[in-house]
Structures are given as structure tokens and as C-alpha cells.
Amino acid sequence: MIRLICYLMGGKYMKAANFSYYEAKNIQDAIKIKANDEEAVILAGGQSLLPALNMRLSSPSCLIDISKISGLNDIIIDGDYLFIGALATHSDVMRNEIVSQKMPCLIDILKMVAHPAIRNKGTHGGSIAYGDPAAELPALAVATNAEIILSGQNGDRSINANDFYLGLFETAINQDEIVVGIKYPLLKQGQVFLFDEVCRRHGDYAMAGLIANIILSSNKVNDLKLVFFATGDKPDVADKTAKLFLQTGYDYDQLKNSLSSEIDFAGDLNSSSEMKLHLATILIKKIINKLEA
Amino acid sequence: MAANNTLSISFTVNGEKFNNVNVPSRQHLADFLRSQGFTGTHLGCEQGACGACTIEMDGKAVRSCLVLASQANGSDLKTVEGFDDKMMEQVKQSFLKHNAFQCGFCSPGMLMTTKEILLSKKKLTRDEIRSEISGNYCRCTGYQSIVDAIEECINEVN
Ligand SMILES: Cc1cc2nc3c(=O)[nH]c(=O)nc-3n(C[C@H](O)[C@H](O)[C@H](O)COP(=O)(O)OP(=O)(O)OC[C@H]3O[C@@H](n4cnc5c(N)ncnc54)[C@H](O)[C@@H]3O)c2cc1C
Ligand code: FES
Ligand code: FES
Numbered sequence: 007m008i009r010l011i012c013y014l015m016g017g018k019y020m021k022a023a024n025f026s027y028y029e030a031k032n033i034q035d036a037i038k039i040k041a042n043d044e045e046a047v048i049l050a051g052g053q054s055l056l057p058a059l060n061m062r063l064s065s066p067s068c069l070i071d072i073s074k075i076s077g078l079n080d081i082i083i084d085g086d087y088l089f090i091g092a093l094a095t096h097s098d099v100m101r102n103e104i105v106s107q108k109m110p111c112l113i114d115i116l117k118m119v120a121h122p123a124i125r126n127k128g129t130h131g132g133s134i135a136y137g138d139p140a141a142e143l144p145a146l147a148v149a150t151n152a153e154i155i156l157s158g159q160n161g162d163r164s165i166n167a168n169d170f171y172l173g174l175f176e177t178a179i180n181q182d183e184i185v186v187g188i189k190y191p192l193l194k195q196g197q198v199f200l201f202d203e204v205c206r207r208h209g210d211y212a213m214a215g216l217i218a219n220i221i222l223s224s225n226k227v228n229d230l231k232l233v234f235f236a237t238g239d240k241p242d243v244a245d246k247t248a249k250l251f252l253q254t255g256y257d258y259d260q261l262k263n264s265l266s267s268e269i270d271f272a273g274d275l276n277s278s279s280e281m282k283l284h285l286a287t288i289l290i291k292k293i294i295n296k297l298e299a
Numbered sequence: 300m301a302a303n304n305t306l307s308i309s310f311t312v313n314g315e316k317f318n319n320v321n322v323p324s325r326q327h328l329a330d331f332l333r334s335q336g337f338t339g340t341h342l343g344c345e346q347g348a349c350g351a352c353t354i355e356m357d358g359k360a361v362r363s364c365l366v367l368a369s370q371a372n373g374s375d376l377k378t379v380e381g382f383d384d385k386m387m388e389q390v391k392q393s394f395l396k397h398n399a400f401q402c403g404f405c406s407p408g409m410l411m412t413t414k415e416i417l418l419s420k421k422k423l424t425r426d427e428i429r430s431e432i433s434g435n436y437c438r439c440t441g442y443q444s445i446v447d448a449i450e451e452c453i454n455e456v457n
Contacts, residue, residue, distance in 0.1 A: 026304050027324035027369045049367075056327065056365040057346035069324075071370065097359075121434025122415060123353050123360040208433040 022059035026068045033157050033186065036072050041159055041182035046070055048184055051095060053120065053128035054136045078131075078186060081105060087153070087189040092131020097122070099130055108192060111199040115142045115217075121209045131185040137170075137177045137240065139272075140211040142203070144171060145235035148243060149199065149217040152190045158183035167241075174239040196222045202292045203236070204285050206276060212236040213277040214285035218293045227252065227297070232290065234269065237282050242269045247290075256294055262287040308372040312337060313381030322368040328354075331368035332378060339379035339407050343436065350408040350435035354378050360415050379407035386417060390452050397448040401439035408435045413449050417456045425450060 028046075030036035040046055045067035049055055052073075058064040072078070078093040081102045088108050090099060099105055100116045119125060119133075119142055133143040134154060147154065147167035154170050156163050159182045170178050179185065193199075203215030214236050221229035230252055234242040247264040254260060265286055271279035304325075309318045312332070322331055329352040332340045343349035345364045352363045355377035382391070390413050393399075400406050412432050416423065423431065428449050429442065437445060 021330070022325040022327070024304060024323075024325050027306060027367065052365050052367070052370070053347060053362075056367070059325075060327065060345045060364065069367075073370065120347070121350070122412075122431075123350070123362050123434060124347055124365070126359045127361055127365065208430050 022056075023062055023065040025059075025066050027071065028068055029071045030075055032075055033072075033078070033184065036070050036075070036184055037157060037159060037182055039068070039070050040184065043068060044181060048072055048135070050093060050132035050135075051128040053124050054132065054138065072184065073129075080187075083108070083192075084189060086192050088192060089187055089189050090130050091187045092129060092135075092185045094130045096120070096125035096128050096130070096133075100125070109190060109199075111201055112146070112190075115146060115201050118142060118203060118205070118209070118212075124209075130188060134167075134188055135177065135179060135185045137175055138211075139174065139238060139240050140215075140236035140274075142201075142212075142215060142217070142235060145215065145217050145233045145241040146199075146201075147188060147190075148241040149219045149231055149233040150190050151219075152188050154185060155187045155189065156180075156183040157186045162186070164189070168243070171240040176240075194221070196228070198222065198297070200293045200296050202289055202296070204289070214282045214289060216286065216289040216293060218290075220297065234286050234289075236274075237286055238270050238272050244268050251290065256291055258287055258291075261290055306369045306372070308369060310371050310374050310376060312376045313378060324367065324369050326368045327364050328356075328366040328368045328371055328376075329363035331371075332363060332376070337378045337380055341404055341407055343404065348436070349405070350412065351405055353408040353411040353435070355411065355414075360411055379410055382410055382414070386456060387414065389455060390414070390417070390448075393448045393451050393455075394445070397444045397451070399440060399444040399448040405435055405437040405439075409437065409445055413452060416449060417452060420457060422457060423453060428453075 047066040047069055049069040049071045050073055078091045080091040081094055081104055082089050096116050096119055100113050105112055133141055134147060137144050152167045153164045154167055158180060165178055198220050200218045203212035205212045217233045219231040220227055230248040232244040232248045246268050247261055250264050266283050271282045273279040305321050305323055307319045307321055329340050329342050340354055340363055341351035343351040347362050347365050353360050354363045356374050412435055416431050425446055428446050
């Protein structure tokens, strides 16, 4: 997305406009400032925000740096959920023992998110909160029916990822709220998450990607949720297509037709909407091949 | 609210201490380091894509164009000028031998990435080396010579 806008601007980059910088001492401190200044923006890992500032796609009044708040990067099992604190970096998550045992697909997914130096700074919560339609984690949150935990002036609330993404970079976060963590339901018996994407260069944003939440019983796909990313303006759930697949198996033309009626494919610099539709259809096949392997 | 457009920060670069230096809050770390004379840190894209500005911050590789100078308060930074230990001398010799430095624009970032590869102690295949350096653009070498140099370093260091 950023590259598209930058292309439209004729590839002219600039330096960030002026803003003030505030290092938040704790969550309450950050919430108070955010609640009182509509133009203030949270700074977590900065790996999406700084490119936007450098290119003046965004010019906030103040950056509220939450990156030094302690206690926001826990990765723990919380009942039937895997909880990941908002400030856990992509590198923290990839190296975590609990994640590798309970949600190994998350590690495979993060290997495709940017490059090591970016993963050392970029945070889990930042990626979820930003809601880039081409990003992997928002789609994963929707595919797994994760709960997003928000903290605001009136305390904490939890919202299901399916209700969190409203449109292009638009989420259900209120002015006075910040994301403090994400809760992924632990895998159930027979449940697998499979993931694949097509991109030009390892680590770049995908041209199209798919995360499938699959329930197997006696080695057959019993239930299926398909969530595409880098296809439309937010993670795209394709329930009709999933149902069709369960009924008829993989048929390129049928599934392509169904996807085109279900998802509003939006082309970008790397791939037209027609190409994304083709890639999305092929991705279903690639996922099924993985399942059979 | 103690928010400011200019901040006073203290930090270390390559072991040298800097105390109470004023930085504009909007300035990123790469521009700031260059303004302090550390011009080995290069800027290609300022959006995280090319890797030329990669430095080490508190022991981890980061894109210095995507970190604010103000965020470096209290940090220990290492730039290409500080890559003078035995291992990095060996890496530089290897790059020279294989002609992996051409115009040199990508080199600070490539050296940083090579350092991370070597410290991870992983025995990588040529394909895996390519994947590890996929976050660093080189517009001269066609990567072949860089992969040669890194392959040699992996064999020598491990
Ligand atoms: C070259 C490059 C390639 C990349 N490739 C990929 C990729 O392939 N896939 C991918 O998914 N990502 C990619 N990224 C983005 C990366 O994953 C970012 O780390 C992530 O999107 C944002 O996390 P952050 O912590 O850096 O957030 P920031 O940049 O600090 O913030 C991003 C936005 O979210 C808001 N925000 C951050 N944290 C919170 C919070 N806790 N509560 C409320 N709001 C918050 C900020 O206000 C800001 O608007 C790439 C980045 C770069 C530079
Ligand atoms: S200048 Fe920082 S990554 Fe290109
Ligand atoms: S040597 Fe010129 S860009 Fe790599």
C-alpha cells in the first residue's frame, strides 16, 4: 500500500514533518494523552509508522512512544488461549518456546513478514492495530477467531478479530484505546492452520495470501474457513467459497467464480485485481496440496 | 505534558559516549548518525526496503531510517565504522577477495547482515544465504560475489 501511494506521488520521498515526541511511562499515561489529542499517534515498533512519516503520508501532532512500557510483551498460555502482548516483537514471537509448541504456524507466517532487522523492531500489536490489508497477522487473527484486547479510559475490553477490521486501515480502536494484546484460541483436536502466499521477493508484502483454518475428521476436511490477505481493503473471509469447496472439491473455474462474487479484489502496483483473483484461486490448491503432503 | 520538538539524548556509538546531545524529535537515527560524522550509515530508500542503513542497536540489527534518534536515548549503537573486531576484519577481507564491494553503497548493511548470520552460527546453503540477505538490495554485484564471500566466511568462522 505504501509503495502504491509512493508511486502515485512520483516516488518523491521526504523527511518527516514536525511532531513532538512523548515517551509514555505506562499504559494509563499513554491512554490519557491519546484520549486528549486526536492527532496524537501511538509509536510501537515504528516499522509501518516511520515509513509513512518519512514519506509524509501521515503528519501527527505527537508520537506517543509506548515501546518502553514494561509488561506489554508477555507470551503466555491464558486458559484456552495463547496470549501475545502487544509489544512482543516479531523476533520475540519467532523465538518463543510456547509459540513453537502451541502455534507453530505463527512462526512459519512470521518468517514471511519483512526481514530480520525489521522483525527485531516491529511488534505483534502494531501489526494487528495497523490493519494493513496486505499484512499476514490481521488475516491470521480473523482466521483463528482471535480476541483483541484493548485498554481505554474505562478499562479493558475484548473484541473478536472478525469485528475488529472495518475497512482500509480502519479498525474498531476508539480514540482513547490502545491494543494491549491478542488472544489466539488454542488448537482443538483435528484443527490445523495452513498458510501460503505469493510475493516477488522473500519478505515483501504478498501479492495475495491465504490462511486456512481447517478441521479434519478421519483425514477429511470437515470444516474450513478461508481468509485472504492482500486481496481487498481488509482481511477477506470467503465463507461461500469454502462451502463450495467442501461440496465439490477443487475446481478452478467454479472457485474462481465464487471468489470473484465474494471478494472485492483491489489491484495494486504489483498485481492487477484479475491477477489477484487468479492467485487467490491457486492458493486454495496450494493449501490443499500441503494438507495432502 | 512533557512532549517536545527537541530532545536531549545520551547514547554510545562504537564505544564512544555522547552525553546530552540535542536532537529534533522528527529526525531519524540514520540522519542523526550521519550528522554526527558516522557517514558509513547509508540511506537508500528511507522506508525500510533497501537495508543500506542497517546498524546494530543494543545488540540487534535495526533499520536506522525506521528508528527515531530520540528513541536511541540510553542505547548502545554500533555502525560499520565500529566493525573492527577479528571476525569483522575477516569478513571485510573476504568481501574484498571476492569483489563483493563494488560501489560500496549496500556494503554497511551487507556487513551487518553477514555479522548476524555468522553470530547465529547457522551453516547455511547458498540458497539460504540468498534468503538471509533478501532484505538488502545491491545494485552492482548481482549478489553472486556477496554470496561467495558470505559462504567463505561461514566456512571459516564456524
Ligand atoms: C520493508 C518492510 C517490509 C514489511 N513487510 C511486511 C510483510 O510482508 N508483512 C507484514 O505483515 N508486515 C510487514 N511490514 C510491517 C511490519 O510487520 C510492522 O512491524 C508492523 O506492521 C507494524 O508494527 P510496528 O510495531 O512497527 O507498528 P508501528 O509502525 O509503530 O505502528 C503502526 C500503526 O499502528 C498503531 N499502533 C501500533 N501499536 C499500537 C497499539 N499497541 N495500540 C494501538 N495502536 C497501535 C500506530 O499508531 C500506527 O498507526 C514490513 C515493514 C517494512 C518496513
Ligand atoms: S534507507 Fe533504511 S532501509 Fe533503505
Ligand atoms: S556494491 Fe554497489 S550497491 Fe552493492
